[in-house]
Amino acid sequence: MTDGKKQTNALWGGRFSGSPSEVMETINASIEIDQRMALEDIAGSLAHAEMLAATDIISSQDAAEIARGLEQIRAEVLAGEMKWSAALEDVHMNIEARLKEIVGEAAGRLHTARSRNDQVATDFRLWLRAACERMENLLSGYQAALVKRAEEHAGTVMPGFTHLQTAQPVSLGHHLLCWVEAAERDRGRFADARARLNESPLGCAALAGTAFPIDRDKTATTLGFSRPMANSLDGVSSRDFALEVLAAASICAVNLSRFAEEIVLWTSKRFDFASLSDEWSTGSSIMPQKRNPDAAELVRAKPGRIAGALQTLIIVVKGLPLAYSKDLQEDKPPVFQAMDDLELALMAMTGMAGDLTFNSEAMEVAAGEAYSDATDLADYVVRELGKPFRDAHHIAGSIVKLAEIKGVPLSGLSLADMQSVEAALRQDVFKVLSARASMESRTSYGGTAPIRVREQVQAWQARLAERQSG
Known part of the structure; x- marks a missing residue:
């Protein structure tokens, strides 16, 4: 829950003598959204503190205290006990303020040689890297469900269609394997995007790097990145990695929606090729005979939201000059929503693929x-x-x-x-x-x-x- 109490922002308030207006505080705050990256932010801060101590920029004692405080915050986040404040704007400043409450002065040394600009870019890449991996795993589960049904129905005849007109007879197993192939390409797109985004912006600081003798290779390795980003301006300002993930998500959602549409058609009495159990059907509030494939219909609608998220982010970043601009705060809402939608769609399609009962006799007659x-x-x-x-x-x-x-x-x-x-x-x-x-x-x-x-x-x-x- 977010604490709406208004307070002067002590983390950047030296330049300011007053507090922001209520509207300014509201439009500027992103904590309701980016608190979702709390664990990534803590991981980045732990790696940064460890590196600062290893390069003698801060003492090992301070680094140990920082690590102790961050681990406590991690536990509070996981337990749902962390209190978030809109006055502290974002996940980074909320965690730093909580760290100061826990360890005192040492907390102020954590932000040496970094900026919220490279910090948020690092958090976002870490979050998306994990999201891509989740989608790849979900797609493998979806493929496994389809392959199992394809094995059962290798010899089942159904009509193949062109222009939605009966064209040539095909195997139902062959038809299902088509969606396995499409899902493999979807997996490949997420894997490619994950590999490309796996570079560390940490240490790029605000935009120009830092004068401190940091070891960016060390933080990159600690966080599982393949390398540090080579250009500090690019590190803090690029969001094409998120666009690529959203493009992969949009294509995946379209592929899912096409099979979802077939489920809608097949389960209609006009086709009578298949049926869904009660687990994957809904009824009507007025027509007692109805059995509606609502899950499939909702999956069919998901590309609108997911492709809309891609367009939203394209428009947010279009025309932005280097380096960081506050517009980039608007990058995460569409990405988070799109990945949530796709994750749900994949789980629904996997469930329905395993649940469908096929009417082989009707299919062969139609074929x-x-x-x-x-x-x-x-x-x-x-x-x-x-x-x-x-x-x-x-x-x-x-x-x-x-x-x-x-x-x-x-x-x-x-x-x-x-x-x-x-x-x-x-x-x-x-x-x-x-x-x-x-x-x-x-x-x-x-x-x-x-x-x-x-x-x-x-x-x-x-x-x-x-x-x-x-």
Whole structure:
């Protein structure tokens, strides 16, 4: 809870004789948002104090007292006992003020050779690094749930669609593995963003570095960064790392929303391909028969919020001159909200992927509708009769037209009917005219044949097991 009591800010008040107005204090304070980075701020301060002692900038006794106080504050934060004050503006000044209460004068030495500018940039990178790792782990869990269902349904036939029109029969397992592949690219984007942001701004100070003989490599190593940032202006002012994470989050949310839309369609009575249990459905306040896929619909809506967060931050940083400007205080609200939204969406999609019950019979019936085996007929004409594909396409199209006139599927035509279009057709043409035969024939690498799907399932199982063990 934030303490709203107004007080003169003793941490930067030497230049000022009065207190800020109530409106100024309100617009300037960020503690309601950035207290979320308290643990990152404490970690950065512990590393900084350790380095200051190692370079003889402060005494080892002061460093020990600072560390003792910071560990106490960490415990208070974790226990929910830390009292936050809007008058102290932000997480950094709140923690420093509390540190002074605990250890006294030594607390004032902690801020030697650093600024809130490099401090907040360090905290933000640490927070986002952990957030990216969380998203990668959640995506792996989502993939595992999909792979399990793909293994169960490698041989289940469903209609594949283009333009949301029935196109060709595919394996349900193949369809689910499509979203596993998309999730892997999402993981890669978060991993790439995490690697790129993993540089330490600590020691860049306000904008120009510091005259103290600090060891930036030491603090970078202590905090798990790959290296210190090479340019102090860049260290305190750049936020492209946050934009990159939000871009990855936006793309991930879009991918999730596409599968969520399919769940919405599949669970409707018009499709009747799948159902969700009570755990993942809601009812209607007026229509007792309703079972609504609200979780999927909410995931479908998340890209609006997450992509909106990306646009918000783009507009915040657009046109900002070097180095730090207070505008950058507005960087964290959209990022925190977007990552919360994505985390929830990933958990919901993982839950629904494991919960779906598929109506295999309805799927197979639908897969055979709308002349979905027409391409197989054309392929037969190419393979067995030696016709060019364009000629075969025309022959198959003419036979489809004849079947439409007669109101039957292709397999419902007689051989004589087909030979009225192409005399060379033989009785064995009927072997290719079923949804299952069509699905099983697509044996090319990456194709939908169950044998290929099972190979991909095994490959993904091995990949995910290796990732979990490593």
